Amino acid sequence: MSVMPQKPALKVVLCSPRGFCAGVVRAIDSVERALALYGPPVYVRHEIVHNRYVVDGLRAKGAIFVEHLSEVPDTSAPVIFSAHGVPRAVPEEATRRRLFALDATCPLVTKVHREAEIHYRRGREIVLIGHAGHPEVIGTIGQLPAGSINLIETLADAARFEPRDASRLAYVTQTTLSVHDTAEIVELLKRRFPQIVGPHKDDICYATTNRQEAVKRVAPAVDAMIVVGSPNSSNSQRLKEVAKRAGCPRAMLVQRAAEIDWDEFSGVARLGITAGASAPEVLVEEIIDAFAQRYAVSVETISATEEGMFFPLPRALRETQAAE
Numbered sequence: 001m002s003v004m005p006q007k008p009a010l011k012v013v014l015c016s017p018r019g020f021c022a023g024v025v026r027a028i029d030s031v032e033r034a035l036a037l038y039g040p041p042v043y044v045r046h047e048i049v050h051n052r053y054v055v056d057g058l059r060a061k062g063a064i065f066v067e068h069l070s071e072v073p074d075t076s077a078p079v080i081f082s083a084h085g086v087p088r089a090v091p092e093e094a095t096r097r098r099l100f101a102l103d104a105t106c107p108l109v110t111k112v113h114r115e116a117e118i119h120y121r122r123g124r125e126i127v128l129i130g131h132a133g134h135p136e137v138i139g140t141i142g143q144l145p146a147g148s149i150n151l152i153e154t155l156a157d158a159a160r161f162e163p164r165d166a167s168r169l170a171y172v173t174q175t176t177l178s179v180h181d182t183a184e185i186v187e188l189l190k191r192r193f194p195q196i197v198g199p200h201k202d203d204i205c206y207a208t209t210n211r212q213e214a215v216k217r218v219a220p221a222v223d224a225m226i227v228v229g230s231p232n233s234s235n236s237q238r239l240k241e242v243a244k245r246a247g248c249p250r251a252m253l254v255q256r257a258a259e260i261d262w263d264e265f266s267g268v269a270r271l272g273i274t275a276g277a278s279a280p281e282v283l284v285e286e287i288i289d290a291f292a293q294r295y296a297v298s299v300e301t302i303s304a305t306e307e308g309m310f311f312p313l314p315r316a317l318r319e320t321q322a323a324e
């Protein structure tokens, strides 16, 4: 009689909170709701959230993803703006073309847009702390006339920055930054320009803060950390960096179980798992299942905080809902 070789033991430590935030749920629900109400196609400008699995799922239901409104034909079908927000020129173009636009920008991103606008109206030069090229940064910069917002990505940028008038200066931040790195940049700006005005600390959202906090707690106690998320997801990338800084050198971003390089996990006895704000829980489960095929897995959850945030759907979808 042959004896099955015993699987090695693996302790999986799940970070909580992880995965979907309220802004992502609202954005995905907006597309689902628009598809249910109006039928396909529903156009979506940019990936509704930065996750290939989510985007492919919505595409299969009839969503058409475009990068520019110019790719949308003249149509009565809804056109939805992604959770990351859009430059002002985009809704303006939609209005001009009489498109049926629905804005799924996360309310916490819209809040940053409004802050920037208020600073501008008060005659302040604005610094945006964020990553060049990210759609949220493009959207925030695009709220105001060109040249009104200076982008600062690093401490070195903050050290070099020369405002027009240091007594009339303000800052806002991207919502999905590293809490640690941003605090350093804000501190330097405040030291150099004591009159700079801004939010209490930064504009990093609750979901980004909480997911980083959970990773900080788990990272020192595990041999490796998987961040379930897409490479273009800013908050997922930050979770990987936070894990490394908190003492877990083997931190990696994984989109699907099929991507796992099993050699990387040889000798790992304790594995941390988290997920970026745009990664669905079903992918976390898929990855745990893949480990359970090879290891005798036991699962523990370490929680940094409870979340109860909820954002209602965009008004047009809510009202139609109520009228049914």
Ligand code: SF4
Residues within 6 Å of the ligand: 021, 022, 023, 024, 083, 106, 107, 108, 109, 175, 176, 205, 206, 207, 208, 235, 277
């Ligand atoms: S990560 Fe934060 S800002 Fe981005 S959609 Fe989620 S709640 Fe909104």
